[in-house]
Amino acid sequence: MSLLRAVAGEIFSAYRQGILSIQSRPLCVTSYRAASKKTSPEPAASKEEEQPDQAEQQSGKEAQIDPKDRSRVIPVETSIRYLLSEAYQQTYQGEPVWKNYRRNHKGIYPPRKTRKTCIRRGKISTGNPCPICRDEYLVLDHRNLNLIKQFISGQTGKALSYQITGLCQKRHLELLVAVERALDHGMITFDVPFRQYDYSEYYSTLQK
Ligand SMILES: [Zn+2]
Numbered sequence: 710m711s712l713l714r715a716v717a718g719e720i721f722s723a724y725r726q727g728i729l730s731i732q733s734r735p736l737c738v739t740s741y742r743a744a745s746k747k748t749s750p751e752p753a754a755s756k757e758e759e760q761p762d763q764a765e766q767q768s769g770k771e772a773q774i775d776p777k778d779r780s781r782v783i784p785v786e787t788s789i790r791y792l793l794s795e796a797y798q799q800t801y802q803g804e805p806v807w808k809n810y811r812r813n814h815k816g817i818y819p820p821r822k823t824r825k826t827c828i829r830r831g832k833i834s835t836g837n838p839c840p841i842c843r844d845e846y847l848v849l850d851h852r853n854l855n856l857i858k859q860f861i862s863g864q865t866g867k868a869l870s871y872q873i874t875g876l877c878q879k880r881h882l883e884l885l886v887a888v889e890r891a892l893d894h895g896m897i898t899f900d901v902p903f904r905q906y907d908y909s910e911y912y913s914t915l916q917k
Contacts, residue, residue: 779828779833779842784848785850785852787848788848788856789852789855791846791847792847792855800844805859805860806841806844806859807859807860807875810839810875812875813836821872822878823875823881824877824878826878826880827839827842827879828842839877839880840875840876841884849880849884849887850887851888851891851896857884857888857897858897860876860888861888861897866899867888868884868885
């Protein structure tokens with residue numbers, strides 16, 4: 710019995726430690742960071758007291774790769790290259806970036822307006838950020854035509870509503886500015902469909 714008890718006690722303690730280690734891990738840690746932590750748990754624990762500078766550096770690195778951090782400014786050129794890359798294709802599978810986004814809301818009808826902004830103080834402040842805010846490499850600019858064209862209606866040639874795309878109000882305003890600028894620069898053109906009128910129907914003096 711005593712042997713059984715000892716074994717059971719060991720298993721229970723290991724289980725508790727596992728639970729405790731899971732609880733101590735912050736939710737925002739990505740799988741990559743969790744894996745890197747798992748590879749070297751003991752040396753980090755032993756050197757924690759000896760080298761506080763390293764711990765600070767590690768925390769600095771963690772802040773850099775925080776998935777909710779949006780304080781970095783991504784240049785438009787990077788965004789344009791991203792939209793042509795393999796990673797972008799794999800992520801969006803050739804669909805518009807807003808296509809597979811769904812708004813979270815109470816009840817069956819969504820609120821008329823989307824939220825004011827998804828990013829507050831350089832960080833994503835919501836669990837369901839809009840299609841532009843969630844991907845930091847999507848930059849709305851009049852030069853980024855591959856992105857802007859996804860938000861332009863094929864019927865009217867104008868920017869799609871935020872009720873369709875789900876963009877937050879801040880990003881929607883940026884989109885409108887980008888579309889207007891692209892039109893001013895002549896980078897987007899919209900041709901009005903040609904219609905032929907029979908003017909004799911309107912003016913009796915005109916003969917066919
Ligand atoms: Zn947003």
